[in-house]
Amino acid sequence: MVACHWLRGLPSGRERYTATAAGATFTGPLLTDVLKPTDPRIDPGVKNAQLRLFVTATGSDGYRATVAWAELDPA
Structure with a gap:
């Protein structure tokens, strides 16, 4: 499996997902920003x-x- 290190360079999006069951919060770039290079x-x-x-x-x-x-x- 190849890690996508270039994702780290993308800005975190306006959306925030909170996994209440796990008691954790995850943030990251919007999927639309990740997919822009696919054009x-x-x-x-x-x-x-x-x-x-x-x-x-x-x-x-x-x-x-x-x-x-x-x-x-x-x-």
Whole structure:
């Protein structure tokens, strides 16, 4: 597994997530900022094109989450 050390250089976002069950608070960059360098090419001529793209993130513990690009894109 490759560590993404460049993430440390991104600014922490305005959002804050608090894991109350674990009693811990985690902060970090917004996912949209992390994904900016990917610059997905979404064809405006295709209806709901952003729904065809997705992101899968895998944690160091092997947990995976997949979401549609449209759920992440603030536009």
